Amino acid sequence: MLVALAVCAGASCAKEAPPPPPPPTPAPATPPPAATPADGGTADGPKKSKLAPAPTDGLSLAERMERRKASDAKLAAQLAAEEQQRLLDYDRGKIKQHEEIYGFIKKTRAALDAAKGKPAVQKLQEKQSKAIVAMGKKLQAIDPKGGNSNIVTDEDVILNSLANDYPEGLMAAADGDKQAITDQRAELDKRDKKIDDWLKQLKGGGGKAKGKKK
Secondary structure, eight states: OHHHHHHHHHSTTSOOOOOOOOOOOOOOOOOOOOOOOTTSOBTTBOOOOOSOOOOOOOOOHHHHHHHHHHHHHHHHHHHHHHHHHHHHHHHHTTHHHHHHHHHHHHHHHHHHHHOOHHHHHHHHHHHHHHHHHHHHHHHHHHSSSSSSOSSHHHHHHHHHIIIIIHHHHHHHHHTTOOHHHHHHHHHHHHHHHHHHHHHHHHHTTOSOOTTOOO
């Protein structure tokens, strides 16, 4: 018995050390987060809007542009009509002053056209100077602030021409250069017609003032 134990103690009958435990199993890799679509949808598809579809009139871009142009043209015509009425209302209260100035303009121009030769034109220019200045002051009184009368500017241009450019053009024509007086006559004829037509419209009742009976 003792021999057996001695033999067993010195031999490999002793228990062997247990083997080391296996390494731990690595945790499964976490999948990356799914990319969010740029339109705010989900991975399964684009995000559906909760709003009702926008209404459409069925018109093409060109048709919409035509409608816009027609609307703008209508508004422009309305504003022009309102401005025309405003000018008529203002000048209708100044008819007598306009008629006085327009009558002076026609008389002064006719006298210059009837003058014969440079000396006669020059003498008449000097004689008419004071009267033209006085008429200019009356003209300024019609529309002191400006922008209210439709023909004050035309009357002013004509008076200034009769004081300077018109007689000078006549004198140049007497020396053979007719270009200046040709240009002056064309300009004054155009403005003269505008004044004449406007006064006829005022006196004829065109564009009755608001609030007044026809």
